[in-house]
Amino acid sequence: MIRVENIHASYGRLKALNGVSLEVRESEIVAIIGPNGSGKTTTLRVIFGLHHPAEGTVTMGGRRIDGEQPHRRARQGIAFGPEGGRVFASLSVRENLELGAYVRRDRATIREDLDSIYATFPRLAERQAKAAGTLSGGERQMLVMARCLMLRPRFLMLDEPSLGLAPLIVEEVYNQIELIRQRNVTVLLVEQNAKKALEIADRAYVLSLGRVALSGPGRQLLDDPDVQKAFLGG
Numbered sequence: 001m002i003r004v005e006n007i008h009a010s011y012g013r014l015k016a017l018n019g020v021s022l023e024v025r026e027s028e029i030v031a032i033i034g035p036n037g038s039g040k041t042t043t044l045r046v047i048f049g050l051h052h053p054a055e056g057t058v059t060m061g062g063r064r065i066d067g068e069q070p071h072r073r074a075r076q077g078i079a080f081g082p083e084g085g086r087v088f089a090s091l092s093v094r095e096n097l098e099l100g101a102y103v104r105r106d107r108a109t110i111r112e113d114l115d116s117i118y119a120t121f122p123r124l125a126e127r128q129a130k131a132a133g134t135l136s137g138g139e140r141q142m143l144v145m146a147r148c149l150m151l152r153p154r155f156l157m158l159d160e161p162s163l164g165l166a167p168l169i170v171e172e173v174y175n176q177i178e179l180i181r182q183r184n185v186t187v188l189l190v191e192q193n194a195k196k197a198l199e200i201a202d203r204a205y206v207l208s209l210g211r212v213a214l215s216g217p218g219r220q221l222l223d224d225p226d227v228q229k230a231f232l233g234g
Contacts, residue, residue, distance in 0.1 A: 001026045001186050002047060002155060007056035009042055016042040017053070018210035024155070029177065029187045031197035031218060033231060034207035040190040041083065043207070044157045047188070048080040049073050060155070075103045077154035081147075083163055083190075085140030089133030093124055096132050096143055100150030110150070117146045120179065138169035145176060155186045162193045174200060194231035198222040 002024040009017040017039045024030045032040045045051040047058055049070040058066040065073055070080075079100075088096050097117060101110050118125035121142050127135060132143060141161055148156055161177065162170040174196055181187055191197035198204055201218030206227065214221060221227050 001061060003059045005057045007046055007053045009046055009051055009053040016210055020212055022205050024186055024188050027184060027186055028202045029181055029189060029200055031189045031191060031201035031204040032207060033191055033194040033197055033204060038207040039210040040207055041159055044080060044159055044190055047157065048078060071103060074151060079148035079151045079153035079156045081144040081158045083160035085137055085144055087132040087140050087143050091132055092129055093132055093143060094128040096147055097150050100147035113150055117149060121146050138165050141173055153185055156180060157188045159190045160192060162196060170196060
């Protein structure tokens with residue numbers, strides 16, 4: 001579905017990515033793990049068009065998209081949930097969800113999708129009239145994912161969905177990620193919580209200093225001694 005090939009990207013003189021290549025296939029959950037500053041978030045930003053690479057290509061279904069603006073990528077079914085549970089704090093939960101469908105023209109079905117979202121995320125249904133800024137951290141992360149789903153995406157990227165959340169809420173968030181995959185949505189996940197990400201990932205990539213250091217099935221990397229030592233306290 002998505003292929004990233006030989007991406008080089010910088011912030012001024014700071015090199016963030018140094019020849020990163022990866023692939024996400026249809027209906028997979030793929031995780032990217034690595035230390036801070038390894039280029040994980042930059043990879044997502046390049047795929048969504050928020051950061052323009054100096055070299056390399058991004059293709060979706062075999063067609064290059066690396067020259068397109070983010071709104072055009074969104075229209076093709078790519079959704080991006082940034083880290084930190086970022087929501088429009090002064091707007092209501094419902095208004096945040098409606099903004100998630102901003103590139104859609106099928107207004108008749110948006111209400112149906114809202115009902116489906118509320119069935120999937122009942123706490124958002126209970127708080128739909130509340131300002132999003134009043135939600136807990138876990139509820140904001142649920143709202144980020146639900147807002148992405150209002151796009152009806154084919155490909156969903158999530159950046160640090162467990163950041164700052166209590167363990168029980170992390171479990172709930174990850175349960176929802178697996179349910180999202182059951183909607184035939186392909187997921188690319190960036191995480192500091194390497195153990196949790198590798199437990200659900202079909203495949204994973206380990207970034208280090210802007211390069212792919214390791215890749216393979218999630219469970220295989222979970223058992224890798226180097227990964228355990230670096231990320232899992234083994």
